[in-house]
Amino acid sequence: MTGRRPAGGVRSLGASLLDDVLAETLDPAYAQAAAARDARGEPPRRRRGRVLIALTMAVAGLLAAVTYDQAADRAQGRQEIRAALVRDIQQASSVSDELVDQLAEFRTEVSRTSDELLDATVVGQRARDALARAEQGTAAVAVTGPGLLVTLANAEAEADDDLVGGGSAVVDPLGRVQDGDLQRVVNALWAAGAEAISINGQRLGPTSAIRFAGEAVLVNFRPVTDPYEISAVGDPDELANAFLLNPQVQALAEDSLNFGLRFDFAKEDELSLPAASPPELRSAEPVGPRAATGADPTPGG
Numbered sequence: 001m002t003g004r005r006p007a008g009g010v011r012s013l014g015a016s017l018l019d020d021v022l023a024e025t026l027d028p029a030y031a032q033a034a035a036a037r038d039a040r041g042e043p044p045r046r047r048r049g050r051v052l053i054a055l056t057m058a059v060a061g062l063l064a065a066v067t068y069d070q071a072a073d074r075a076q077g078r079q080e081i082r083a084a085l086v087r088d089i090q091q092a093s094s095v096s097d098e099l100v101d102q103l104a105e106f107r108t109e110v111s112r113t114s115d116e117l118l119d120a121t122v123v124g125q126r127a128r129d130a131l132a133r134a135e136q137g138t139a140a141v142a143v144t145g146p147g148l149l150v151t152l153a154n155a156e157a158e159a160d161d162d163l164v165g166g167g168s169a170v171v172d173p174l175g176r177v178q179d180g181d182l183q184r185v186v187n188a189l190w191a192a193g194a195e196a197i198s199i200n201g202q203r204l205g206p207t208s209a210i211r212f213a214g215e216a217v218l219v220n221f222r223p224v225t226d227p228y229e230i231s232a233v234g235d236p237d238e239l240a241n242a243f244l245l246n247p248q249v250q251a252l253a254e255d256s257l258n259f260g261l262r263f264d265f266a267k268e269d270e271l272s273l274p275a276a277s278p279p280e281l282r283s284a285e286p287v288g289p290r291a292a293t294g295a296d297p298t299p300g301g
Helices: 006-021 030-041 044-118 122-137 177-191 234-246 246-258
Strands: 144-154 196-199 210-213 216-219 223-224 228-233 264-271
Touching: 006 177, 044 122, 144 177, 144 234, 177 196, 177 210, 177 216, 177 228, 177 234, 177 246, 196 264, 234 246, 234 264, 246 264
Parallel strands: none
Antiparallel strands: 144 228, 144 264, 196 228, 210 216, 216 223
């Protein structure tokens, strides 16, 4: 005796359970509940779910429409504000251009009138000559003539070693032209005998300043960009010889070789330098005729 049941009894029990599962796929309680709901006329759950989904979609669509309208109104409002600002800037620029033109006309008229009055007398002619020398010294008049053109430029940017190609051009801070470099060139040109100097069209005068602010170089408090062209009016040969012998220029040339800066110069037959901005008049007082002629106004002078 092994104590095992016959295999046929196990197969018959398994077959009956499988038949029951296949025959009754729905629990009898669920079937009874569905039949009672149909008898009462209640809608099935699927129908109610569809209604809820439809209502939810309608509310979502309404909210989306309201949000879109509001966004469109804000976008239109921003465009209107931007258009108004553009109009204001254009009007202000137009007014500024008109004022600049009027100022130029007034200066021309004042200069012509003063020349006529000063030419009428000998004292006036002497005063006119003194005024012309003062204007040249203060860079108040434009200058044209031969000279030296010095060019300073930043070192060429080097791309990152990015195999994908997403690298950006990087410039070493030491490969940028600094305000001190421009100051060395300008001082060397003055020492070499330059009569007038400008940097990228900005005329230098007695009160001019060359400063570094952030990433920009300021000349007369106005930004100038790379490359920097320094124009100096004077005898080209004398300027070039004295300029190259200046120790500051030699040091700058060595720095240019070490850090990849561009530093070269060329003799020019004609350079045109604009007049500097007129200095602000803070105070004035009348002078006597003896002071106007340059004589000592004190007794016995």
